Amino acid sequence: MKEGKLVIFSAPSGAGKTTIVKHLLSRGLNFGFSISATTRKPRGEEIDGKDYYFLTNEEFKKRIDKNEFLEWEEVYPGCLYGTLRSEVDRICKKGQNILFDVDVEGGSNIKKHYGNRALAVFVQPPSIEELENRLITRSTDNKEMIIKRVEKARYELGYSALFDLIIVNDQLEDAFREAEEKIRAFIGEGAN
Numbered sequence: 001m002k003e004g005k006l007v008i009f010s011a012p013s014g015a016g017k018t019t020i021v022k023h024l025l026s027r028g029l030n031f032g033f034s035i036s037a038t039t040r041k042p043r044g045e046e047i048d049g050k051d052y053y054f055l056t057n058e059e060f061k062k063r064i065d066k067n068e069f070l071e072w073e074e075v076y077p078g079c080l081y082g083t084l085r086s087e088v089d090r091i092c093k094k095g096q097n098i099l100f101d102v103d104v105e106g107g108s109n110i111k112k113h114y115g116n117r118a119l120a121v122f123v124q125p126p127s128i129e130e131l132e133n134r135l136i137t138r139s140t141d142n143k144e145m146i147i148k149r150v151e152k153a154r155y156e157l158g159y160s161a162l163f164d165l166i167i168v169n170d171q172l173e174d175a176f177r178e179a180e181e182k183i184r185a186f187i188g189e190g191a192n
């Protein structure tokens, strides 16, 4: 069986990467989504085992001790996120390529691990002000959390040069088109 490829989407929170990843997953490409584990609480319509594996701190730490994570980070103080090795195996077994939605540090770690088998994509917001507006409009975080996310975004924007590809998410339709084109080229699938 042909070895699958990995496409990693990273971005400061609020840049729009989940929106782009969900769109790509609806486009009939041969991808499985790597469901991350997190200790944060579900928000909105999120479903355990679909959007994330929602774990307690204790469960998450047990899995760290058992070396079950390919990578993990304390993305925000007190909030752990990580990619389970079992996710990569689960998707590979289905003969699919893997799509990741992880923070900037996690993304560069996965890229280092897989080298040319992985395409690391950085989704950039048009500006910090627009990113803050998007977080406010999304209405999933309180004011304090939005401030933390914007602060972290200022620092993360400095890491874009480490990625294989930067997509500026200004007009969503343009970002969708560019992401799909580049990913089809990377995995060797033509346009529909």
Ligand code: ADP
Binding pocket: 011, 012, 013, 014, 015, 016, 017, 018, 019, 020, 134, 135, 137, 138, 169, 170, 171, 172, 173, 175
């Ligand atoms: P991330 O996964 O990077 O945190 P989301 O995909 O959740 O970001 O997007 C943050 C918010 O911004 C969502 O409410 C989403 O609908 C909105 N959004 C995404 N892309 C755009 C865009 N190009 N223009 C305006 N709003 C956008």
Ligand code: 5GP
Binding pocket: 010, 011, 012, 013, 036, 037, 040, 071, 072, 073, 075, 081, 082, 083, 101, 102, 103, 104, 105, 106, 107
């Ligand atoms: P959110 O709470 O908005 O879903 O995610 C917050 C941040 O954590 C986002 O940047 C998201 O990409 C990142 N994230 C989600 N899963 C993982 C993971 O498995 N590993 C790492 N390092 N970051 C993750």
